[in-house]
Amino acid sequence: MRITALAGGVGGARFLRGLLAHLAASPDPARREAQVTVVSNTADDVTFHGLRISPDLDSVMYTLGGGIDEVRGWGRAQESSGVADELAAYGAEPSWFTLGDKDIATHLVRTRMLAEGATLSEVTAHLCARWAPGVRLLPMTDDVVETHVDLADGPDGAERRVHFQEWWVRLHAAVPAVRIEAVGAEQASPAPGVLDALREADVVVLPPSNPVVSIGTVLQVPGIRRAIVETAAPVVGVSPVIAGAPVRGMADACLAAIGVPTTAAAVAGLYADFLDGWLIAAGDEAPTRPGLVVRRRPLLMSSPTATAELAGAALDLALELAGRERAA
């Protein structure tokens, strides 16, 4: 079985870890031997201190490879700040973006390889050779795409544009975004293997990642959305919203910026052209689009067991839909 998942950062990475745990423990040989490909958002990539940083790729790689800081949910466990403290002593900016020493080594390898002409796909494969995340981890594109955000917090509401990370990390998305743009997305090409992984998948899964700045930017890379629309595989997603609030992070601020309500039904609407199955929380209103199969399941990834069960439920729904397809 070939499973292809789109993913953002922390939430996506945790869901994927649950998926791998579910597959490994399954009595079904087809699930135990399933091959998982992850198409990662790269639009929150950023260059700080000359280092090229790919937060979402690294969150998936560290989480699945056993190096993640479990408490923060991002970055490396048992981190130190030898470099960062010194950068601060030099007055180097930005000082609000935390870079641990272990993490910096990853960025040094990436930055050097990119400077030497390697693609981000090649860099990611090299880094993953160490981490062995148990999935094939692909960036959505090898081209540079960066999400920028327009804020209207200047005098008299004057707008200014900042990198997504500045809005997200420095401002905690507390300043309303007027506009969110994945700069470079329209000119980008899917990275090698991405379209095939979607076309040839038996199941396509959307973890509960941010529908705007994670899944949303992946879908903006020309060809990816069409490949998902056209794939024969069932496409099943997990709502990132419970009872009108994001499960994790500040997806509500992103949804507000694009004028979409923070509800499980509204997020499903963003995927209306390809979504076959949708998992929502018990108390939430189901979207009513004909042909969309909705199931209510506990969505909180509160423990490894709960997360594995959630991933299993998504897979169950997908295989049920595939069976219907075959029976029809």
Next chain:
Amino acid sequence: MRITALAGGVGGARFLRGLLAHLAASPDPARREAQVTVVSNTADDVTFHGLRISPDLDSVMYTLGGGIDEVRGWGRAQESSGVADELAAYGAEPSWFTLGDKDIATHLVRTRMLAEGATLSEVTAHLCARWAPGVRLLPMTDDVVETHVDLADGPDGAERRVHFQEWWVRLHAAVPAVRIEAVGAEQASPAPGVLDALREADVVVLPPSNPVVSIGTVLQVPGIRRAIVETAAPVVGVSPVIAGAPVRGMADACLAAIGVPTTAAAVAGLYADFLDGWLIAAGDEAPTRPGLVVRRRPLLMSSPTATAELAGAALDLALELAGRERAA
């Protein structure tokens, strides 16, 4: 009083610290208010892991700024190896060049500024704004000059060329060098302020730095040697050789590569066209060039006091020579 010194790394930095200590403690107001400019070798600069590293500039900056590791003599005190351990885990090469976390911050600032178009002079001034080394620290050039070494350690004596750092740090200069070349030196220009600092100096000092790969490369930058030959200031040096052996480091291996004996007299011969005064150890043979004034002094920089006395002796000799000049 304006004092201009050429300098390499560890030995030069320690001598300069002694010089500043001597000046600060002097009863002579002219010495206490002396301005010291240091022209640093940059030919052992190297790029590892994408980081631009300037070992000699940093040794002077850290030593005079109070950040040096006193035991090793180079790098930062109380270092950690969070980044280096992870680089090793990725299999990143070279693994034999030690980069501490604190030190890496310096290289990140330098690398980013250079990439943004700053000159090495500008980078050095920026870094020194934090370290306040008490001297004006100038790179010998803003151009890229790198010392490469030809080794004949291949099968049947086949030659190969390595960066100086590989010969020095990885091979401990144990493999004889066939040839040492400061690549790029002939096309380089002195950094801003270097020639004026030599022409307008009241005293020019050569610390006991390596006469081949430190002082020697500084002298190879077009215009610098001529400025030293032509300056009205007395030029006084301290022998880096005692009793046929280098005081520190492996200068004998460098001298052998250029066919010069490891003696205080032979090193003075390398500076024959400009050297006015020369400090050697008690038991060493004095060079006999007419006009060169030789003094025997304890050369071992075995304590801060001994180092300050040595620097004071060099300055005493220089001022004595300047007085003779004026009297003549």
